[in-house]
Amino acid sequence: MRDHILERLRRSERLFADETTAPVLDQGAGRTKTGQLWAYARDDRPWGGNDPPMVAYVYAADRKSERAEAHPGDFAGILQVDGYGGYAALAKRRQQIQLAFCWSQVRRKFFELADKSPVATEVLRRIAMFYAIEDEVRGSMAEQRRALRVERSRIVIYDLRLYLDARLRQVSAKSKLAEAIRYALSRWDGLTVFLDDGRVELDSNTVERSIRPLALNRKNALFAGSDVGGDNWVVIATLENCKITGITFGLPLMIIRHYLSHIDHWKILLCWRSGGQSTCHHWHRRGPLLWPDNASAAGALARRPFGRQSVDSDGAFGLVPSGPRRSTTVIRRDLASMTRRSSTPLPGNATT
DSSP states (O other), rough: OHHHHHHHHTTEEEEEEEEEEEEEEEEEEEEEEEEEEEEEOOOOGGGTTSSOOOEEEEEEEOOOOOHHHHTTTTTOOOEOSSSSHHHHHHHHHHEEEEEOOOOHHHHHHHTTTTOOOOOHHHHHHHHHHHHHHHHHTSSSHHHHHHHHIIIIIHHHHHHHHHHHHHHHTSSTTHHHHHHHHHHHHHHHHTTTTGGGGTTOOOOOHHHHHHHHHHHHHHTTTTHHHOOOHHHHHHHGGHHHHHHHHTTOOOOOOHHHHHHHHSGGGGGGGEEEEEEEEESSSSOOOSOOOOTTOHHHHHHHHSSSSSEEEEEEEOEEEEEEESOOOOHHHHHHHHHHHHHSSSSSOOGGGOOO
16 A cells, blocks of 8 residues: 555655654664665645645665665656755756755744744744745645735745855854855745746745654554564554545555455545545445445444454445354345445445
């Protein structure tokens, strides 16, 4: 499933990318080493795009720039990233990739200095001005976003550039403030891509939100037992797509058992809800399938003790409750009954 999602992401026109560290046991050395968890995400909802949001995670044993080049495969388009140098090296080698840098990273560097530097405070005020403009266009079509940015944001960005140039000449070259200014100015072309392309976001917060659960989990997990364990870690993290796409995981045990036993049906996890409608390109081939958003049926089934699973002759899936065996025909009847009592009908009766 992870590889399938990653391949679909590579065919996108725009991606977000980010990475975080992960402790991994260095077998034979008696200590841990630092592995890297990479995330590649797509979310076109802020500008009304039709492609479903999704994220794929990849583990790597190090943070070499070769990783940033290998993971995207044959991707061609806009890559929204932070200031990691590996992405810049990637863009130099592959002209079909354009980098859009993250204003949130720029803002963070000045925020750390705001208590002591009036210049940093002024930079934050100016950045907040075009973030406020962005709030007004969020959810609009790409061309509308671009038009408003050209009309109102461009002059703010232009004035900010003049301000940073002037202040850089006045402060000590070795100061933290000069370092923050140089960080912004050296990435200016990538920071201003959003002005001419309504699909581009101001920052890479989309992928940062997707990678945050992995970072938080480091507090609960001591370490991955090996590089293979690190890869297993990110494969399981692919279930984050359920949250991104709005699927309610009301029946985790049932669903996981179902897709592990019918591996070709896991693509249902790529369903997503857009404009109040449930959309999915891969329905169960035969027989009824409980839609996870069906809260009443989901709750009723979740409270029942499930045991063995069963597949009858026509390939339809059923769960056999613990205790006396029940046929899948009876289970189908129970599912249908709970569905009729539910206030949320299954989309299209969930059949093919």
